[in-house]
Amino acid sequence: MPVDARQPVDEGSAVIRDLYKRDGRRVYAALVRLLGDFDRAEEATQIAFLAAASRWPAEGVPRKPVQWLISAGRFRMIDQMRRDRRMTQWSDEAERAVERLELQQDPETIEDDRLRLIFTCCHPSLSEEAAVAMTLREVCGLATEAIASAFLVAPPTLAQRIVRAKSKIRDACIPYEVPDTDELPRRLDRVLRVVYLAFTEGHSSSGGENLVQADLMAEAIRLGRLILKLLPEAEVQGLLALMILQHARHAARMSPGGDLIPLDEQDRGLWDHAAIAEGAEHARQALLSGRSGPYTLQAAIAASHAEAPRFEDTDWAEIAGLYAALLRIEPSPVIALNHAVAIAMRDGPETGLALIEPLLQADRLGRYHLAHAARADLLRRMGRTDAARQSYETARDLATQEAERRFITRRLAEIGP
Incomplete structure (x- = not known):
């Protein structure tokens, strides 16, 4: 493991806890690629953070803590696999897998691993339900119970759905990669649809008492920001704009008693106007690209609603025209x-x-x-x-x-x- 210039840790547990919350899924995504297995990567991530908790308070935080964690997880998993060799039947293929692991380099560009993980979770061979569950669990790190509650299924049912999807990825040897240029547009459509499905379930729940699930909306927006950062395409920006604009109005959609408030009766003072400005700017940039797709046009519609000072000021002619354009392409x-x-x-x-x-x-x-x-x-x-x-x-x-x-x-x- 490389030695870095280190900074002292005043409150080791707090530093590590914050790092896990912010970068835990980045470490996990890199370990999925290095280990080629979701469950081993999850175990290696936990092992790496436990190692940090025992060493950093005395040694200080490494200059590149995320890379340190990835390296720690990989080498400790190699050690564990070597120990397994002494206790279980060991095949030539298992030996070659460990040798490949030892030769691999830790990633320099960790963000690319997260993009690879998103495309793997949204592979066309998986059902849409499985893709949504996998993306929220493996990329966003949401608890199985939280995802199950959002989609109104029992946690064991959702857990089985994720297990089957992982098995399919392993058995079908689905590559852990971003598709090439020819395949990217078709695969990106699936990724964006999965993200938007997660958002819409948070924005308007399909059943139950709670219409709005703000945590699910926030996770989908966070995922949209990540995808735009890693893959700056017009429709990615359009989807992000749409989600930000819809989320900006959610505080006014429900009364304190949980009753739905229609758009014409909402208190616009409760809207998040900074978020509306950000979403409208993303929508404008996506429109100016000249490659407007359905998400971009829906974002333009949402911006038109959100920027009207009063319901009576809504530009219905513009909105009708945007819906006509949307109807032509979708x-x-x-x-x-x-x-x-x-x-x-x-x-x-x-x-x-x-x-x-x-x-x-x-x-x-x-x-x-x-x-x-x-x-x-x-x-x-x-x-x-x-x-x-x-x-x-x-x-x-x-x-x-x-x-x-x-x-x-x-x-x-x-x-x-």
Whole structure:
């Protein structure tokens, strides 16, 4: 292990604890590449930090503590594998693996290892559910229990999902690498989709009592910042802008009692205006690149909402135009619904309703509670309260989130019997 110029440790445990929180997953990502095994890398990471806790208080913090930890984890794992040779059946392949480990160099660019780990966790051969769970667990370091709670599954079920994904990566010899230039665009789409799935589950939980899970949103944003730092592509910046802008408004989305507050009733003083400025700037830069994709256009829409001083000042013509552009490059019933709502806000509820009615005939939107809620809202604005009541009741029956159910019930009470 290389000897560095060292700094004294005044409070060794605090220094190591802070380093683990900030850089623990960087160390782990490097050890995954060096050891070629998720579980060994996790064990080696713990061993390395235990070694630091025993040595640094007396010796001081190394000049390059992250590299020290990676080197410590690797060499201690080599020692352990050598000891295993004396107690278990040892194959020629196992011997060659240890020899390769001894010859490998510790990484100079640790950030690249984190990018490799992200692409490995989001490999196309894994299911989307497994990719989300793997990314949050292995890259972000979230506890299995926290991820399971966010996605409304039992912790043992989620743990098994991660175990199966790791086995598939090992058995299929999935390479631990960033794909080459030809493959990168297709693989990057999967990575961004997985990150955004994690964010949207935090922003609007799929079920249960809590609509918003701020920790999950924050982890997805942290992952977005990391990917943009390592891979500065326009759509990466667009996704980061979108997540920052949506997160900036989350404090005003819920009442202290846990009730949903719609956009037109939110206290904009509770919005994080510094985050809005940052997100809007990221969106502007992504748009100026000339390579606008769906995340960038959604970020531009979010920026238009967030930068309006009052709801009445919202530029619905701009938003309708952005949704029209988004619909051209990513046609989907949900985007068509949002476009119809923007048209309704620009041209009146009758125009919007004429666009929504045929969409509700599609199987997907026919079971989508927000489509029926949007129809109900337009009917209410037109004074057609009986029809509005029917649509609100359908929306309430289809909603799976308790806060949304309570909001729709409140709307029903407002229009009366």
